[in-house]
Amino acid sequence: MTHRYPTILAIVLMALGLLVPVGETGWIGSGSALACGLLSCAAVAFCLLPGLRGREHVVSGAALLLGAAAPLLLLRGAGPFGVEAPGLWLFVAGLMLFLWQRLEVLARLPGRGIAALIAPGLFGVAVLYLWQIMVVGFAVPQVLLPSPAQVGHVLATRMDILWPDFRQTFLKAVVAGFATGSSLGFVVALAADRVPFLKRGVLPLCDLMSAVPIVGIAPIMVMWFGFDWHSKAAVVAVVTFFPMLVNTLAGLSSTDAMQRVRNGWH
Amino acid sequence: MNDWSAPGRATTTVADSEIAIDIRGLSLTYQTADTPVLALSDVNLSIRRGEFVSFIGPSGCGKTTLMRIIADLVSPTSGSVTVNGISPEAARLKRAYGYVFQAPALYAWRNVVRNVMLPLEIIGMSAEKSSERAKKYLAMVGLTGFERKFPWQLSGGMQQRVSLARSLAFEPALLLMDEPFGALDEITRDHLNEQLLRLWEQTRKTVIFVTHSISEAVFLSNRIVVMSPRPGRILEIIDNALPPGRGLDIRETPAFLDVAHRVRVALRAGHSYDD
Amino acid sequence: MTTDAATLPARVAIGHKGGFVYRFAPIAAVVVFLLVCWYALAVWLNAPLVIDQHTRDETSWTARDLVVGTWSMERPVLPAPHQIAENLRETVFNTPIDSKRSLVYHAGVTVSATLLGFVFGSLLGILLAVGIVHLAALDRSLLPWIIASQAVPILAIAPMVVVVLGNLGLDGLLPKAIISMYLCFFPVTIGMVKGLRSPDPLQLDLMRTYSASQAQTFRKLRWPAATAFLFTSLKVAIATSLVGAIVGELPTGAQAGLGARLLSGSYYGQTVQIWSALVMASLLGLGLVFLVGMAERLVLRSQGAPP
Numbered sequence: 001m002t003h004r005y006p007t008i009l010a011i012v013l014m015a016l017g018l019l020v021p022v023g024e025t026g027w028i029g030s031g032s033a034l035a036c037g038l039l040s041c042a043a044v045a046f047c048l049l050p051g052l053r054g055r056e057h058v059v060s061g062a063a064l065l066l067g068a069a070a071p072l073l074l075l076r077g078a079g080p081f082g083v084e085a086p087g088l089w090l091f092v093a094g095l096m097l098f099l100w101q102r103l104e105v106l107a108r109l110p111g112r113g114i115a116a117l118i119a120p121g122l123f124g125v126a127v128l129y130l131w132q133i134m135v136v137g138f139a140v141p142q143v144l145l146p147s148p149a150q151v152g153h154v155l156a157t158r159m160d161i162l163w164p165d166f167r168q169t170f171l172k173a174v175v176a177g178f179a180t181g182s183s184l185g186f187v188v189a190l191a192a193d194r195v196p197f198l199k200r201g202v203l204p205l206c207d208l209m210s211a212v213p214i215v216g217i218a219p220i221m222v223m224w225f226g227f228d229w230h231s232k233a234a235v236v237a238v239v240t241f242f243p244m245l246v247n248t249l250a251g252l253s254s255t256d257a258m259q260r261v262r263n264g265w266h
Numbered sequence: 267m268n269d270w271s272a273p274g275r276a277t278t279t280v281a282d283s284e285i286a287i288d289i290r291g292l293s294l295t296y297q298t299a300d301t302p303v304l305a306l307s308d309v310n311l312s313i314r315r316g317e318f319v320s321f322i323g324p325s326g327c328g329k330t331t332l333m334r335i336i337a338d339l340v341s342p343t344s345g346s347v348t349v350n351g352i353s354p355e356a357a358r359l360k361r362a363y364g365y366v367f368q369a370p371a372l373y374a375w376r377n378v379v380r381n382v383m384l385p386l387e388i389i390g391m392s393a394e395k396s397s398e399r400a401k402k403y404l405a406m407v408g409l410t411g412f413e414r415k416f417p418w419q420l421s422g423g424m425q426q427r428v429s430l431a432r433s434l435a436f437e438p439a440l441l442l443m444d445e446p447f448g449a450l451d452e453i454t455r456d457h458l459n460e461q462l463l464r465l466w467e468q469t470r471k472t473v474i475f476v477t478h479s480i481s482e483a484v485f486l487s488n489r490i491v492v493m494s495p496r497p498g499r500i501l502e503i504i505d506n507a508l509p510p511g512r513g514l515d516i517r518e519t520p521a522f523l524d525v526a527h528r529v530r531v532a533l534r535a536g537h538s539y540d541d
Numbered sequence: 542m543t544t545d546a547a548t549l550p551a552r553v554a555i556g557h558k559g560g561f562v563y564r565f566a567p568i569a570a571v572v573v574f575l576l577v578c579w580y581a582l583a584v585w586l587n588a589p590l591v592i593d594q595h596t597r598d599e600t601s602w603t604a605r606d607l608v609v610g611t612w613s614m615e616r617p618v619l620p621a622p623h624q625i626a627e628n629l630r631e632t633v634f635n636t637p638i639d640s641k642r643s644l645v646y647h648a649g650v651t652v653s654a655t656l657l658g659f660v661f662g663s664l665l666g667i668l669l670a671v672g673i674v675h676l677a678a679l680d681r682s683l684l685p686w687i688i689a690s691q692a693v694p695i696l697a698i699a700p701m702v703v704v705v706l707g708n709l710g711l712d713g714l715l716p717k718a719i720i721s722m723y724l725c726f727f728p729v730t731i732g733m734v735k736g737l738r739s740p741d742p743l744q745l746d747l748m749r750t751y752s753a754s755q756a757q758t759f760r761k762l763r764w765p766a767a768t769a770f771l772f773t774s775l776k777v778a779i780a781t782s783l784v785g786a787i788v789g790e791l792p793t794g795a796q797a798g799l800g801a802r803l804l805s806g807s808y809y810g811q812t813v814q815i816w817s818a819l820v821m822a823s824l825l826g827l828g829l830v831f832l833v834g835m836a837e838r839l840v841l842r843s844q845g846a847p848p
Binding site: 100103104106107108116119120122123124127143144145197198199200201202204205208210211212213214215216217218219220222223224 | 563564567568569570571572618676677678680681682683684685686704705708776777780783784787788791799800803804806807812815816818819822823826827829830
């Protein structure tokens with residue numbers, strides 16, 4: 001059940017937004033935007049009716065979609081927006097308030113799996129949406145902060161450059177470095193667990209290393225291994241070595257003495 | 267003068283005035299992953315002001331659940347409960363009762379006197395007044411001199427005494443105690459039972475005491491409510507007329523053993539191993 | 542014997558029984574072993590250069606010459622520990638603090654960015670944690686994103702942050718502090734969420750029986766219960782914040798700071814300079830974590846924790 005007062009406030013804000021002047025032509029300039037805005041208001045108001053139950057999700061979903069479409073359609077048109085379009089921002093504020101109400105409802109839904117992804121998914125989409133609206137609305141220069149649409153466009157069309165970059169960074173440097181560092185850490189942990197003297201010597205030093213900015217060895221690795229992926233893999237290896245060592249050792253120590261004796265490990 | 271050689275007769279040691287807690291047709295079903303579980307089934311009970319009532323039954327019979335309903339920590343699915351004539355929620359908001367849990371639940375970062383002052387701070391009492399009040403109740407449970415100690419420095423029994431003092435500090439008329447001495451050794455438990463009885467005789471609060479020790483129930487209370495295993499129903503209510511000012515040695519008298527026997531019989535009658 | 546549910550997380554005993562020798566002999570042994578390996582590695586890595594030099598000078602060389610040579614090169618591939626120590630002594634003690642060659646000056650620049658980022662990050666983390674614990678909507682929708690945010694490689698965002706802020710007229714300390722903040726708010730958030738949720742259900746029930754408001758429950762129960770968790774995560778946060786400050790200096794051609802020192806060392810092939818900057822950064826990290834640890838001890842002592 002959507003709470004009454006915040007939802008009513010949301011409707012008020014959205015309606016106000018539609019009435020207050022926006023840019024040069026106002027909402028009237030873009031008929032589709034105005035239509036979406038009005039329908040969205042109506043849908044939100046509809047959600048206030050009691051006894052909707054399951055259909056409330058459908059209606060509120062429609063309200064959100066229409067409400068999201070309205071500013072996007074409006075921004076297609078001409079005219080300065082930004083600070084000269086208070087109506088737009090009032091409408092968006094009302095929409096976000098309504099979205100917050102829906103998130104509260106969705107957050108209380110039980111369930112794992114897909115159900116648990118709805119709330120964060122919606123939240124993420126809302127953040128992207130706000131980013132888009134604000135970048136376009138305030139005409140933020142592209143060098144400063146591109147809009148998600150532009151980022152998405154480049155991602156889709158320039159895969160030919162991005163994919164080899166991905167392979168170089170991730171598949172070569174990260175995977176190789178991770179495998180090396182983790183396995184080394186594991187082996188040293190096994191040795192340290194077997195030899196208590198070694199454990200008492202190594203563990204405090206590793207705890208110290210957690211305070212050290214290991215990323216600083218990057219220039220040194222570049223000097224040793226050159227600019228190719230090997231130096232990156234080396235940094236990854238060192239960074240993953242210590243946590244692996246500390247945690248494996250902690251895991252091995254957590255078996256109690258009785259279990260070890262029973263399995264013949266002293 | 268009470269005639270305790272004739273056990274089971276209701277006496278008039280208790281002010282027979284208003285009903286403190288009135289429970290009618292109370293049921294609680296809670297949803298689990300597979301099937302709904304009926305925890306309490308059609309409980310009817312009236313508790314008068316100033317009574318000391320024990321709930322006794324096997325584990326899982328719903329005695330704690332019943333008390334949590336009275337405390338407004340859980341809502342029933344059907345039936346009605348009134349506390350001092352108002353709903354449990356209203357009673358909770360008015361801070362009409364003190365609750366003592368099975369574990370002391372003290373705050374490790376506060377010393378003993380500040381732990382007892384906790385409810386008084388929440389009510390908004392002034393620091394001086396609450397400190398005075400706290401010290402008074404600590405004295406009542408026999409912990410003078412321990413005010414500045416921290417919980418980790420106290421034994422289990424002492425911590426539970428602090429918890430008791432804390433629940434008494436804001437002077438509620440109703441005390442709900444959920445197996446408060448269950449985790450303690452017998453010697454400490456006996457000692458605390460005696461202290462609790464003295465306290466009750468002094469202050470005449472209404473006390474609801476959940477326990478699964480028959481001797482504790484018979485020693486402390488003047489009415490014993492025997493409950494059946496799940497779904498919890500009231501099997502029998504046994505009136506208990508032991509003399510006031512009694513000490514622990516009353517547990518070896520025939521009258522005591524007689525009441526204890528009645529309780530045991532009732533428990534066994536309701537306890538079925540077929541579930 | 543306390544079975545108290547609100548007991549502060551016990552100081553983990555790492556099995557340090559026994560005296561000084563028992564505890565420090567193994568550490569000393571490992572350190573000595575590592576030093577020996579280091580010197581050997583230095584000989585091995587620097588040998589080609591020394592041999593080249595001798596061949597060019599057309600002088601013959603003995604093993605001893607080789608060893609001594611590899612340990613005292615101007616631009617070694619791997620400097621020997623005593624060379625690093627010498628350089629440290631030189632730049633820390635024998636250089637005036639306001640000079641650009643003083644390591645203390647560079648450390649100071651990095652530390653200021655670290656501390657600023659640490660303060661921002663901790664405040665942000667605490668605020669987010671309070672929000673997540675009290676508002677179900679934030680818990681479900683924001684927490685997954687916070688966890689996901691740490692998967693974004695900070696080094697990639699650092700130049701963007703510097704550029705955007707530079708265009709808004711903010712440069713120098715602030716971009717680095719923002720990068721530090723981005724890295725260190727995460728452990729504080731997660732630690733505080735755990736800490737604020739750590740009170741026993743019994744204690745929360747107790748607060749209900751007192752009909753305490755949410756604010757009262759927060760002030761009297763959740764916040765003190767979260768103290769130990771807070772300090773644990775602050776220790777992680779300050780180390781991470783240092784990483785952020787150094788990382789913030791790397792890609793942007795900063796002129797001052799330990800990261801800048803690392804970078805300029807690698808540009809001009811001053812290996813010893815790189816290593817001494819690294820050692821300085823490590824000492825800094827250890828020192829900062831130690832300071833937070835001291836603060837933790839003080840606070841916990843005042844909360845009556847067992848010594």
